[in-house]
Amino acid sequence: MAAIPRTVPRTVPETMAGVHLTGQGGLDKLVYREDIPTPKPGPGEVLVQVAAAGVNNTDINTRIGWYSPDVKSGTTAEGGSEGLGDSEKDTGSWTGRLVFPRIQGADCVGRIAAVGPGVDPARIGERTVCEPYIVDPDDETGLESAGFLGSEYDGAFAQFMVLPARNAHRVSDDLDIPDPALATLPCSGGTAMNMLVMAGAKAGDLALVTGASGGVGTFLVQILKHIGAEVVAVASPSKFDAVKAVGADHLVDRTTPDLEAAVLEATGGRRVSLVADVVGGAQFPAMLALLRQGGRYVTAGAIAGPEVTLDLRTLYLKSLSFFGSTVYRRETFPKLMRFLEEGGIKPVVDSTAPLAEIRDAQTRFLAKTHVGSLVLIPPPVGAAD
Amino acid sequence: MAAIPRTVPRTVPETMAGVHLTGQGGLDKLVYREDIPTPKPGPGEVLVQVAAAGVNNTDINTRIGWYSPDVKSGTTAEGGSEGLGDSEKDTGSWTGRLVFPRIQGADCVGRIAAVGPGVDPARIGERTVCEPYIVDPDDETGLESAGFLGSEYDGAFAQFMVLPARNAHRVSDDLDIPDPALATLPCSGGTAMNMLVMAGAKAGDLALVTGASGGVGTFLVQILKHIGAEVVAVASPSKFDAVKAVGADHLVDRTTPDLEAAVLEATGGRRVSLVADVVGGAQFPAMLALLRQGGRYVTAGAIAGPEVTLDLRTLYLKSLSFFGSTVYRRETFPKLMRFLEEGGIKPVVDSTAPLAEIRDAQTRFLAKTHVGSLVLIPPPVGAAD
Numbered sequence: 001m002a003a004i005p006r007t008v009p010r011t012v013p014e015t016m017a018g019v020h021l022t023g024q025g026g027l028d029k030l031v032y033r034e035d036i037p038t039p040k041p042g043p044g045e046v047l048v049q050v051a052a053a054g055v056n057n058t059d060i061n062t063r064i065g066w067y068s069p070d071v072k073s074g075t076t077a078e079g080g081s082e083g084l085g086d087s088e089k090d091t092g093s094w095t096g097r098l099v100f101p102r103i104q105g106a107d108c109v110g111r112i113a114a115v116g117p118g119v120d121p122a123r124i125g126e127r128t129v130c131e132p133y134i135v136d137p138d139d140e141t142g143l144e145s146a147g148f149l150g151s152e153y154d155g156a157f158a159q160f161m162v163l164p165a166r167n168a169h170r171v172s173d174d175l176d177i178p179d180p181a182l183a184t185l186p187c188s189g190g191t192a193m194n195m196l197v198m199a200g201a202k203a204g205d206l207a208l209v210t211g212a213s214g215g216v217g218t219f220l221v222q223i224l225k226h227i228g229a230e231v232v233a234v235a236s237p238s239k240f241d242a243v244k245a246v247g248a249d250h251l252v253d254r255t256t257p258d259l260e261a262a263v264l265e266a267t268g269g270r271r272v273s274l275v276a277d278v279v280g281g282a283q284f285p286a287m288l289a290l291l292r293q294g295g296r297y298v299t300a301g302a303i304a305g306p307e308v309t310l311d312l313r314t315l316y317l318k319s320l321s322f323f324g325s326t327v328y329r330r331e332t333f334p335k336l337m338r339f340l341e342e343g344g345i346k347p348v349v350d351s352t353a354p355l356a357e358i359r360d361a362q363t364r365f366l367a368k369t370h371v372g373s374l375v376l377i378p379p380p381v382g383a384a385d
Numbered sequence: 386m387a388a389i390p391r392t393v394p395r396t397v398p399e400t401m402a403g404v405h406l407t408g409q410g411g412l413d414k415l416v417y418r419e420d421i422p423t424p425k426p427g428p429g430e431v432l433v434q435v436a437a438a439g440v441n442n443t444d445i446n447t448r449i450g451w452y453s454p455d456v457k458s459g460t461t462a463e464g465g466s467e468g469l470g471d472s473e474k475d476t477g478s479w480t481g482r483l484v485f486p487r488i489q490g491a492d493c494v495g496r497i498a499a500v501g502p503g504v505d506p507a508r509i510g511e512r513t514v515c516e517p518y519i520v521d522p523d524d525e526t527g528l529e530s531a532g533f534l535g536s537e538y539d540g541a542f543a544q545f546m547v548l549p550a551r552n553a554h555r556v557s558d559d560l561d562i563p564d565p566a567l568a569t570l571p572c573s574g575g576t577a578m579n580m581l582v583m584a585g586a587k588a589g590d591l592a593l594v595t596g597a598s599g600g601v602g603t604f605l606v607q608i609l610k611h612i613g614a615e616v617v618a619v620a621s622p623s624k625f626d627a628v629k630a631v632g633a634d635h636l637v638d639r640t641t642p643d644l645e646a647a648v649l650e651a652t653g654g655r656r657v658s659l660v661a662d663v664v665g666g667a668q669f670p671a672m673l674a675l676l677r678q679g680g681r682y683v684t685a686g687a688i689a690g691p692e693v694t695l696d697l698r699t700l701y702l703k704s705l706s707f708f709g710s711t712v713y714r715r716e717t718f719p720k721l722m723r724f725l726e727e728g729g730i731k732p733v734v735d736s737t738a739p740l741a742e743i744r745d746a747q748t749r750f751l752a753k754t755h756v757g758s759l760v761l762i763p764p765p766v767g768a769a770d
Contacts, residue, residue: 316685318709319528319712322705322708324697324706
């Protein structure tokens with residue numbers, strides 16, 4: 001088990017190692033430094049010593065400015081041909097404003113190293129998985145106030161990170177899952193769970209999952225199987241074995257020229273009751289065609305392209321519902337942790353890399369040759385005793 | 386009060402007047418005849434003597450074959466330039482198959498004139514408003530089995546019509562609303578209610594209603610006001626007074642080149658929590674832009690064009706939900722009748738016309754110069770005693 005030591009440094013160092021995003025653009029905007037001032041927890045906050053931090057599309061999307069409505073292409077290393085500059089520009093994102101330098105990283109697993117005023121000091125030393133959406137507790141749905149670790153707030157690509165104490169969920173030291181595996185949960189696992197909570201996934205659903213070999217996709221397959229649904233997984237044939245291993249019932253080649261026909265062949269002609277999509281793009285109309293009357297479509301990403309053609313007749317003549325998932329509902333993260341403890345979710349880590357090698361890691365991530373998640377490991381804290 | 390006599394003919398005539406749709410195509414496919422065999426109620430069915438039958442877009446869409454995915458344009462009298470033939474072709478519709486000749490007409494108000502085996506003969510003489518979706522009672526959601534009056538089943542453009550007894554909802558003879566006004570309820574009122582049921586409309590919603598002067602639109606405005614929502618109505622300025630009269634709080638010109646700016650000006654910069662849309666078309670992206678975080682979009686039609694561009698990022702980054710409404714949920718029609726009895730809905734009739742003048746009536750309907758509904762009145766039954 002690759003856990004960090006069960007103790008945290010008695011004295012938190014004044015500076016830390018971490019990765020600064022210095023502006024929007026290519027990989028060169030990611031700068032590894034060892035002289036970043038260590039943040040201090042304010043009232044109601046904790047300081048977490050990061051043990052492992054997952055790599056996600058969202059970090060890359062934020063870096064390349066993909067959340068700007070001006071960008072029409074899919075996710076690539078350099079943001080396509082949009083010529084995004086390196087000035088401090090507004091992201092056009094859904095909330096708040098991205099300022100530079102920013103420490104990215106939405107997935108944090110670690111140990112509480114210090115607490116701010118109002119937080120029980122007994123929490124120091126606690127093993128924690130961090131919920132990445134930071135919301136005003138007085139905001140009922142959280143939608144208006146939500147900010148995201150690594151976007152509106154500094155995140156986990158560093159030795160230390162500050163966040164509200166309520167976002168740091170306790171994990172038992174006895175839970176026999178290594179920290180890098182847990183570090184795949186907050187963003188990918190949370191997104192998958194939130195998608196399925198929103199779409200009301202249930203036993204008996206026949207569900208189509210796109211991008212099934214990716215971070216969110218492998219959790220979608222596992223959660224759907226855990227609740228008793230039947231899963232048609234769309235993935236690259238080179239990853240069929242891995243997707244089958246996490247539970248998929250049927251496998252469909254993502255490069256098929258006719259997704260509708262391929263899925264119907266796999267299901268024996270049955271249309272699906274649920275589509276859980278993180279791909280979007282040109283196959284979107286086929287996904288809707290595959291839905292039966294009253295079917296639900298839920299999305300949390302569109303790596304194959306965000307602009308799609310929608311025939312409103314398909315939406316209403318089949319009484320469909322669509323759901324867009326970002327900010328987690330209140331029940332999502334606790335449900336995710338419960339499924340984890342029940343053994344219904346087994347996080348899949350493709351590999352780990354030192355935090356300093358973030359550029360190489362993101363390049364491999366975008367090459368889509370991995371199954372499951374890539375996880376970055378910050379260097380040990382020198383001042384640890 | 387333009388009610389039919391409180392009695393029904395003791396003997397139902399062997400033949401009746403009605404309008405045959407002889408094939409898909411233009412207005413010439415609607416043929417008024419007086420020699421149509423009167424249908425006979427089967428087990429569990431009733432025969433209704435039609436007092437009034439509303440005109441709807443759906444009748445025209447079915448006639449011109451607009452429900453076929455090959456059609457990309459909006460609703461016009463002759464089906465645009467798609468060159469639809471007059472052969473017995475499949476409609477490509479959401480369920481079943483359209484066969485000719487077909488009697489159209491989804492909105493039926495009348496009186497039960499005869500009952501089939503298994504139906505209490507005491508219902509003969511009962512005043513009734515007919516729910517237009519006919520479903521298998523064993524089909525929980527009704528979505529897989531649903532057929533529609535005037536499409537999969539003969540409808541109300543005739544002196545008599547047969548349908549399942551459970552679809553014939555009783556209306557008190559004492560309810561002081563004339564039959565032509567009630568005849569605007571089943572399709573337009575039911576659709577409006579079902580849209581708002583699906584989208585979870587509630588007190589405090591700030592709702593944008595498109596096509597607010599139309600049949601569905603006027604009911605959307607009324608129902609939203611009845612439940613305590615605030616309404617921004619999009620309509621033609623020539624109809625502002627009428628839309629205001631049914632309760633709209635804010636009015637926006639439907640021809641505005643910038644719907645987003647116009648609505649924000651009307652609301653003092655507030656974005657909406659709900660869009661109830663029957664128009665679709667080029668203004669679809671603006672409608673989504675107007676939704677706040679967590680907003681809901683519900684559609685039941687797309688007279689301005691069904692094919693729209695959707696940016697999936699808008700759907701998921703704002704945590705939106707979309708709902709398509711056709712087949713009514715079980716609670717929809719009873720709720721509609723309750724709102725009617727509470728006085729929360731006051732059906733608006735633009736004018737009535739004899740059934741024989743159906744071509745002129747549909748031409749006027751498509752000219753969009755009316756507010757509220759157009760209603761056709763079949764000739765009196767000659768054999769009445």
